[in-house]
Amino acid sequence: MSVVGFATALSTRAADPIVPLIATGLATDPKSVALLSTAFAVPFALVQPVLGPVADVIGKTRLMIICLVILVATMVAGAMAPNYEVLLASRILGGMATGGIFPAALAAVGDLVPVAGRQVALGRYLSLVITGNLAGVAVAGLVGDLFGWRAVFATIAGCGVVALVSAFFGLRNVKRIETGPLDLSAVSANYRAILTHPRAKFCYAAVFVEGLAVFGVFPFVALLLLAAGEGRASIAGLVLAGISFGGIIYSIAVRSLLVRFQSSHLMLAGGTTAAIGLFIASLQPPWPVQVGAFLVLGFGFYTMHGGIQVQATELSSAARGAAVSLHSLFFFLGHAAGPVLYGIGFATIGATATLSIGAAAVLGVGLMTWRFLGEGPSS
Numbered sequence: 001m002s003v004v005g006f007a008t009a010l011s012t013r014a015a016d017p018i019v020p021l022i023a024t025g026l027a028t029d030p031k032s033v034a035l036l037s038t039a040f041a042v043p044f045a046l047v048q049p050v051l052g053p054v055a056d057v058i059g060k061t062r063l064m065i066i067c068l069v070i071l072v073a074t075m076v077a078g079a080m081a082p083n084y085e086v087l088l089a090s091r092i093l094g095g096m097a098t099g100g101i102f103p104a105a106l107a108a109v110g111d112l113v114p115v116a117g118r119q120v121a122l123g124r125y126l127s128l129v130i131t132g133n134l135a136g137v138a139v140a141g142l143v144g145d146l147f148g149w150r151a152v153f154a155t156i157a158g159c160g161v162v163a164l165v166s167a168f169f170g171l172r173n174v175k176r177i178e179t180g181p182l183d184l185s186a187v188s189a190n191y192r193a194i195l196t197h198p199r200a201k202f203c204y205a206a207v208f209v210e211g212l213a214v215f216g217v218f219p220f221v222a223l224l225l226l227a228a229g230e231g232r233a234s235i236a237g238l239v240l241a242g243i244s245f246g247g248i249i250y251s252i253a254v255r256s257l258l259v260r261f262q263s264s265h266l267m268l269a270g271g272t273t274a275a276i277g278l279f280i281a282s283l284q285p286p287w288p289v290q291v292g293a294f295l296v297l298g299f300g301f302y303t304m305h306g307g308i309q310v311q312a313t314e315l316s317s318a319a320r321g322a323a324v325s326l327h328s329l330f331f332f333l334g335h336a337a338g339p340v341l342y343g344i345g346f347a348t349i350g351a352t353a354t355l356s357i358g359a360a361a362v363l364g365v366g367l368m369t370w371r372f373l374g375e376g377p378s379s
Helices: 001-013 016-025 030-034 036-046 046-059 060-078 085-099 102-112 115-149 149-170 184-195 200-215 218-229 234-261 263-282 287-313 318-347 350-372
Strands: none
Touching: 001 060, 001 085, 001 102, 001 115, 001 149, 001 263, 016 030, 016 115, 016 149, 016 234, 016 287, 030 036, 030 218, 030 234, 030 318, 036 046, 036 085, 036 149, 036 218, 036 318, 046 060, 046 102, 046 318, 060 149, 060 184, 060 218, 060 287, 085 184, 085 200, 085 218, 102 115, 102 318, 102 350, 115 184, 184 318, 200 287, 200 318, 200 350, 218 234, 234 263, 234 287, 263 318, 263 350, 287 318, 287 350
16 A cells, blocks of 8 residues: 555655746746646545545455556656646546545555554555655656656656556455445435534644645745746755655654654644744745755644544544545645645735745644644544
């Protein structure tokens, strides 16, 4: 599952550091190209209410493999896109396919690992996924500078093929929880039960704001660096990779952190740390300092997000795929809204004020999760 997650993560942020290259290559406004991130995130979010129950019925790993095949095809289409409209369509379909991979993997971990060890297990899974995000932005910038933006999508498609071979052999015998055929009345009842769970509103509100405030800024990093005189896509990729470096540090440290601190305290500390990193970035320091700021942002974000993920997997044990899909729905709705709101903020009140508001929002999430999700998972 981690290998599939790695290959999928490569595609998620791949367009962000090469926005200026795509805009030049396809003679398109850079601000329109920046919205490729929203074009990926919105379909990811919108398919969740459908794919969550499907994962519960046909099997979570089976859905992952089907969606990975579709994702590879969209990356090939993106590499060959003759115009912006075709590239946009490929990212929309890619977002839909990715929507059947990450949530299904999280739900599968929830099925296979008892809650006491689940945050560590999720941390291990996330370590390769985060590495994929890291490699996606870093390699995209480097490959884009050396070979052009089309080579970025072709390279990621090749990695997806390798992951497919791995999944064919590695996921064939994963135990599947039998749930019976798809029953629309049962699906509706499951969603009502999940949404009326006392912790649901805090889990889903938290990840929505996380997605908006943290990931919404990503498509603009290359443009902000370009405005400051740094036009290399590889540098934009390195700055964006800082958040993944922070996530890797979290995945290594999570077991030790959980021994020493309560999950609620980690969520508060993570939100505070992420807010500090985003505030430093708001000051628009030289790019080496921005790498450090995004590393701090990444460590804080994943420290907070890991605790929220465990809560989401325990909202329903009978329909865990649906519960985690709603988690992803709200998270990626935040992804989708973020670039739009950040774009408005940058155009009206400037980058420093806009990013400072984002930092305050992340701090607010840390405080909310500490206050309302602080007693451990409850089902």
